[in-house]
Amino acid sequence: MSKNYYDSDDLKKFGNITEWSPEIGDNFFKYYNSVFEKGALPVKEKALIALSVAHVVQCPYCIEAYTEESIKNGAEKDEMMEAVHVGAAIKAGSALVHGVQMMNKGNKIIM
Amino acid sequence: MATKSLKARKSQLSDTQRQLVILNEKPFNGTLPTFKAKLDLHNLDLKPKNLEIFQINLGYMCNQVCAHCHVDAGPDRKEMMSKENLEKCLDIIKKHKIKSVDLTGGAPEMHPLFRWFVEKASAIGIEDFIVRSNLTIIVANKKYYDLPDFFAKHNLHIISSLPFYKKEKTDRQRGKGVFDDSIKALKMLNKVGYGGAGKLKLDLVYNPGGAFLPADQQNLELDFKTSLKEEYNIDFNNLFTITNLPISRFLDFLIASENYEEYMHTLVNAFNPAAVENVMCTNTLSVRWDGYLYDCDFNQMLDIKVDSKCNHIDLFDYDNMKDRNIVINQHCYGCTAGAGSSCQGTIA
Numbered sequence: 507m508s509k510n511y512y513d514s515d516d517l518k519k520f521g522n523i524t525e526w527s528p529e530i531g532d533n534f535f536k537y538y539n540s541v542f543e544k545g546a547l548p549v550k551e552k553a554l555i556a557l558s559v560a561h562v563v564q565c566p567y568c569i570e571a572y573t574e575e576s577i578k579n580g581a582e583k584d585e586m587m588e589a590v591h592v593g594a595a596i597k598a599g600s601a602l603v604h605g606v607q608m609m610n611k612g613n614k615i616i617m
Numbered sequence: 618m619a620t621k622s623l624k625a626r627k628s629q630l631s632d633t634q635r636q637l638v639i640l641n642e643k644p645f646n647g648t649l650p651t652f653k654a655k656l657d658l659h660n661l662d663l664k665p666k667n668l669e670i671f672q673i674n675l676g677y678m679c680n681q682v683c684a685h686c687h688v689d690a691g692p693d694r695k696e697m698m699s700k701e702n703l704e705k706c707l708d709i710i711k712k713h714k715i716k717s718v719d720l721t722g723g724a725p726e727m728h729p730l731f732r733w734f735v736e737k738a739s740a741i742g743i744e745d746f747i748v749r750s751n752l753t754i755i756v757a758n759k760k761y762y763d764l765p766d767f768f769a770k771h772n773l774h775i776i777s778s779l780p781f782y783k784k785e786k787t788d789r790q791r792g793k794g795v796f797d798d799s800i801k802a803l804k805m806l807n808k809v810g811y812g813g814a815g816k817l818k819l820d821l822v823y824n825p826g827g828a829f830l831p832a833d834q835q836n837l838e839l840d841f842k843t844s845l846k847e848e849y850n851i852d853f854n855n856l857f858t859i860t861n862l863p864i865s866r867f868l869d870f871l872i873a874s875e876n877y878e879e880y881m882h883t884l885v886n887a888f889n890p891a892a893v894e895n896v897m898c899t900n901t902l903s904v905r906w907d908g909y910l911y912d913c914d915f916n917q918m919l920d921i922k923v924d925s926k927c928n929h930i931d932l933f934d935y936d937n938m939k940d941r942n943i944v945i946n947q948h949c950y951g952c953t954a955g956a957g958s959s960c961q962g963t964i965a
């Protein structure tokens with residue numbers, strides 16, 4: 507077994523999660539695959555959203571997978587980086603908006 | 618990025634034997650199953666069906682030097698089919714009433730006898746007469762400007778590579794200025810009636826600009842159609858997605874960029890048994906400029922001749938070809954990955 511917590515080869519084994527719980531696993535993959543099919547949103551945009559979220563949740567597997575998926579579906583480098591910025595901005599914003607909570611609390615208790 | 622041919626660079630990989638050695642080393646000496654083992658595992662066998670497509674490679678000379686080219690074509694390549702061999706091909710097409718003839722290269726239009734051959738072959742009456750045109754040749758020199766009219770006159774089916782509907786990606790793969798020239802050429806083809814609802818067919822070929830598999834053919838076709846129409850008012854019929862096979866200049870790229878093993882894993886993991894039945898070699902024969910016969914254009918580039926003593930057009934034997942065993946190697950995984958890949962796009 508690899509000594510690292512993350513091993514890029516594990517991405518190829520993702521499908522194996524069904525082994526220990528076939529029904530729920532299969533349901534998940536069915537759902538997962540249908541989410542990424544062309545729908546109201548084009549496949550490329552879905553890949554870019556996934557890429558953005560992958561950065562926010564900091565999942566190296568997803569970053570690898572959706573970098574490739576975005577390129578495959580025609581995303582340009584600047585589009586991909588902008589998608590990462592969108593995720594980062596929301597993450598920063600969601601941290602910062604809690605500053606209001608801090609201020610509320612602070613203003614309440616400071617004499 | 619446009620580059621020089623492997624041959625001009627005197628690269629080790631210009632030796633086909635060297636490529637075959639690589640295709641049988643790591644990861645296929647233990648980690649991954651060979652293509653043969655994979656077929657056995659699925660109880661599959663590659664057998665020729667009726668010969669439908671006679672693909673003639675007129676020579677390796679090309680005005681472009683695309684980074685991924687599996688032919689290792691370029692302006693420096695002087696290999697060219699002789700008139701004698703062209704005549705023998707005509708005899709075969711006539712005698713066996715071949716349904717589809719597919720002219721490729723290099724840039725087939727650069728062959729000095731290209732027009733002569735097309736005229737002769739058209740007169741035989743071929744159902745689907747394909748020319749693989751790289752588009753830029755049409756605007757490369759005054760002497761080619763009338764090619765669209767010539768194509769139309771002979772009702773040729775034009776299949777052209779356009780890696781992407783945007784300039785940056787196209788030029789990165791095929792060389793600076795290729796996108797603009799391709800757009801000019803496509804407009805010229807549209808003008809004479811290609812790509813519309815009429816009988817003149819213009820199909821485009823997409824292949825990935827790197828070490829990844831092509832995206833869904835239908836989705837990409839829609840993207841290509843919308844963008845080319847909106848931005849350039851260009852029409853075409855179908856988009857074919859083709860997987861890059863790990864040979865020649867693409868193999869060179871894979872090795873130099875340390876993507877080779879990963880890419881082979883990707884191809885093997887994407888093996889689709891349903892694609893096997895319709896891979897190109899099942900209904901195609903490929904002829905090299907010097908008359909040797911191959912199961913497909915890829916085998917030609919690896920110099921793996923058909924497994925028969927009648928392996929040259931001089932000895933062409935229709936029945937013998939139908940009974941032959943197709944020669945496979947690890948590059949074949951490129952034809953069976955995902956939705957499959959052939960000169961006419963996905964197959965599964």
Ligand code: SF4
Nearest residue numbers: 679681683686723751
């Ligand atoms: S146009 Fe075609 S034959 Fe010419 S270099 Fe590019 S891929 Fe090769």
Ligand code: SF4
Nearest residue numbers: 897898913915949952
């Ligand atoms: S590379 Fe050629 S021989 Fe191999 S599967 Fe593809 S078409 Fe057939």
